[in-house]
Structures are given as C-alpha cells and as structure tokens.
Amino acid sequence: MSPDHGAPARWWHPVDDGRLQCDLCPRHCRLREGQHGFCFVRRRSQDRIVLTAYGRSTGLCLDPVEKKPLYHVHPGSSVLSLGTAGCNLACRFCQNWEISTARRTEVLSEQAPVAQVAALARGLGARGVALTYNDPVVFAEYAIDIASACHDLGLEAYAVSVAWVCREPGRELFGAVDAANIDLKAFTEEFYRRLTGARLRDVLATLVDLRAATTTWLELTTLLVPGLNDSPQEVGALASWVARELGEDTPLHLTAFHPAHRMRDRPPTALSVLERARASALEAGLRFVYLGNVPPGTGSTTSCPGCGTPVVERHGYTVSAYRLDGRGRCQGCGLGLPGVLDPADPGGFGNARRRVSLG
Incomplete structure (x- = not known):
C-alpha cells in the first residue's frame, strides 16, 4: 500500500x-x-x-509483557510489540520522540500486513501483540484489525496509550483489546496543557468510560518529572481518584523520568521520590503500586493483598518467582488476584527482548 x-x-x-x-x-x-x-x-x-500508516510499522520486537508495563497480564509471557509513527500529543519529555514526532513516511519502513503480524506472534510463541511505541489511537483502524486477527488465532492484543481520544473510537479501540496500559501523565490541567498539548479532563473521561463500557483489563503508568508532577500530594490525589473511579485493584506504575527530547534540563527522578510517591498511592487506597525505571528488583513485586505472600517476584523484566496457581489464586491463602491471569504461563519466564522481522 x-x-x-x-x-x-x-x-x-x-x-x-x-x-x-x-x-x-x-x-x-x-x-x-x-x-x-x-x-x-x-x-x-x-x-x-x-x-497512511495502515499496514506499515517502524519495527517489531519480541518483548516481555512486563516491559509494557502490564504486571497483571500473564506474568512472564512474551508479546510481539508493534508501532507505527506519529502521535496526537506533543510531550516535551517523550521517550520515543524519534517516531512519535516523525514527519517522514520513510520511518514506516516495514510492511506489516494484519494477518502476517498475528501469524508471526503465534509462530514466535507470543501470548499476543502489543500496540505500542507511539499511540495506537492514531492508528486505531489498523490496531482494531490486528486485535481481531489475533483473536482469530487464539491470541490476545494489548494497547499502550495516552487515551486522548473521542468517545466512540475510544470504545471501539479499547473494547477490541484484552488489556491496556494508559499513560496518565499527571493530575493537573496545567501539566497537560503546557507539557503535552492535551487535556486531563478528556483522558479522565476516557478512563471512566473504558471501565464502564468494556471488559478490558486496565493498568496505569505515571512518569514522575521532578518538580512538575512528583509531589506526594499530587500522586495521592491521582491515586484517590483512581481508587474511587476505576477501583482499588487498578495497578499503578510510577516510573522515573530521564532527560529526553525537549526536556533535558531536569535531573532523573530520585528513588527516594518514587518511594514516597508509592507510599502516598498506597495510603490513598490502591492495592498494587509499582516502580519503574529503577534498579532491578525494586518496587516490582506483586504481593497478595490477603496474606502478604509475594506471589510474583520480578528482577527487571524477568519473573524470578511465581506463587499463583493455574487459576490466578495465591498459593498461600487461595485469594484470587485481579488481572488476566488464567491460565498462568510459567513456560514464558525470562524471555529477552529481541528485534524480529516479517521478512
């Protein structure tokens, strides 16, 4: 094409x-x-x-599902990650700015027909396809078709998105996938306006609608930028809203900022700041709060809220210990953990990231 x-x-x-x-x-x-x-x-x-991006990709990679991050979706399994180009936000700190801000069709260098993407994922032993790197909102038609092709082959599809989308296409896109990680940038309109070009109220409306109108498993990620959205008060307010509107079992990933793109004048987020933010989110009522872009093994364990057993231990993107039964229940007390955990996939533990091709 x-x-x-x-x-x-x-x-x-x-x-x-x-x-x-x-x-x-x-x-x-x-x-x-x-x-x-x-x-x-x-x-x-x-x-x-x-x-113009339909059927074209900036590249495909076989990734651990933990890299998305999706911690409550078949821990230890692999996913085939795919992105296109472009974005409808203008984040000054974008980590994938080379493709999100691309203004040349040449970056869409790889032909990636829908059926071949799903077949490649199955052939690689992946649990499904993750629509990521840039935002699948901007290639929603292509993303929905890939999700359908995955389901035809018994695979799953996941979206990694900012969720700045109108209601009808948002319902179709997020309703078509099995799980989504939504990047909730901050909890103030000023941050969204000045640093992303989007609006917080629209994103919150999409999240509430996603929860009400779909069965899609939802996790959230917030990148904590020093001095801009990293105060315990703001993180606590964000977490309180999530617990109230989306549910206390919604996992929240708090990740460290590293200077990138047009924001190289701020330092990386200190681990102590992340730990204080995590404490605020837990105090606000969330039961699963994780840390990202930190030393391996830090803030990445899933613990049973019933008995405290560490049911999924991670070292980086690798699952190092797994204590859930085949139905996603804690082996210590039998409590069912929330997520897409049935059946478990221990055979996928430790899969490393690698580039793959349809050619």
Whole structure:
C-alpha cells in the first residue's frame, strides 16, 4: 500500500467550509486537500481522510509483557510489540520522540500486513501483540484489525496509550483489546496543557468510560518529572481518584523520568521520590503500586493483598518467582488476584527482548 494513499479512515465528517474534520481525537483537525492532521498519519485525499500508516510499522520486537508495563497480564509471557509513527500529543519529555514526532513516511519502513503480524506472534510463541511505541489511537483502524486477527488465532492484543481520544473510537479501540496500559501523565490541567498539548479532563473521561463500557483489563503508568508532577500530594490525589473511579485493584506504575527530547534540563527522578510517591498511592487506597525505571528488583513485586505472600517476584523484566496457581489464586491463602491471569504461563519466564522481522 502506498503511504501517499493509505487506507480509508473512519471517524470524520465534512464541515460547511469544505474541509473534512477528523473525529478521532479532541483536536478535531480540519483538513483541506493534501493536508495532514497533527498526528501526521491521517491525511485528506480528495473527498476522504486516509490512514497512511495502515499496514506499515517502524519495527517489531519480541518483548516481555512486563516491559509494557502490564504486571497483571500473564506474568512472564512474551508479546510481539508493534508501532507505527506519529502521535496526537506533543510531550516535551517523550521517550520515543524519534517516531512519535516523525514527519517522514520513510520511518514506516516495514510492511506489516494484519494477518502476517498475528501469524508471526503465534509462530514466535507470543501470548499476543502489543500496540505500542507511539499511540495506537492514531492508528486505531489498523490496531482494531490486528486485535481481531489475533483473536482469530487464539491470541490476545494489548494497547499502550495516552487515551486522548473521542468517545466512540475510544470504545471501539479499547473494547477490541484484552488489556491496556494508559499513560496518565499527571493530575493537573496545567501539566497537560503546557507539557503535552492535551487535556486531563478528556483522558479522565476516557478512563471512566473504558471501565464502564468494556471488559478490558486496565493498568496505569505515571512518569514522575521532578518538580512538575512528583509531589506526594499530587500522586495521592491521582491515586484517590483512581481508587474511587476505576477501583482499588487498578495497578499503578510510577516510573522515573530521564532527560529526553525537549526536556533535558531536569535531573532523573530520585528513588527516594518514587518511594514516597508509592507510599502516598498506597495510603490513598490502591492495592498494587509499582516502580519503574529503577534498579532491578525494586518496587516490582506483586504481593497478595490477603496474606502478604509475594506471589510474583520480578528482577527487571524477568519473573524470578511465581506463587499463583493455574487459576490466578495465591498459593498461600487461595485469594484470587485481579488481572488476566488464567491460565498462568510459567513456560514464558525470562524471555529477552529481541528485534524480529516479517521478512
């Protein structure tokens, strides 16, 4: 498929001045002939909007599911990770900025037809496909089709997203996958406006709707940027909202910031700051709070909330001990742990990250 043409996009309509309005995300880009949306991968071609990234990838990798991070989804299993290019946010601290800010179709270097992606995942022994690296919201049609192809082969599909999306496409995208990790950037509108170009209220609405309208397993990640969103008070407020609106069993991953992209003037997040934030989130009522981008073995153990048994111990992205039975119940007290844990996959423990290809 030529990147100049692409596949027909959904979620758009014509407006009175002759432009076509994209209804995928709250930016509502209005396009004249030949113009791209903010995300770059949606383009007006004559009387329609097309997705130029459909069937094309910036690369595929076999990853541990813990890297997404999804800690309550078949611990120790492998997933085939796939991304395209572009993004509908403008995060100054983006860790994948080379592809999220790409303005050249050449970065979509690998042909990745839907059926072949699912078949490759099965052939590699992966549990499913993770739609990640950039945000699957901007390639939602492609992501939904991949999820369907995975399900046809008995595999699963996961989304790693910021969830800045309109209601209808959000329900379709997140309803099509089995699990999602949503990057909740902060808990103030100022942070979202100044540092991402998005709006917190829209993301919170999507999260509430996702919980109410789908059966998709949900985990959250918040990158703590020193001096901007890392106070115990803000983390506590965020965690209180999550416990109240999404449930106390929603895992929250608090991860360390490292200077990147357009924010290289701030230091990495100190481990002590992360630990204080974790204590605040637990005090606010969440039962599963993890730390990321920290030394292996730190803040990554899943403990049974019933008896305190460490049921899943991790060293980096490797599961080093597993104490759940085949139905996801604690071997100490029999309490069922929340998540996508049935059946367990101990045979997948220790899978290392490696690049793969459809060629």
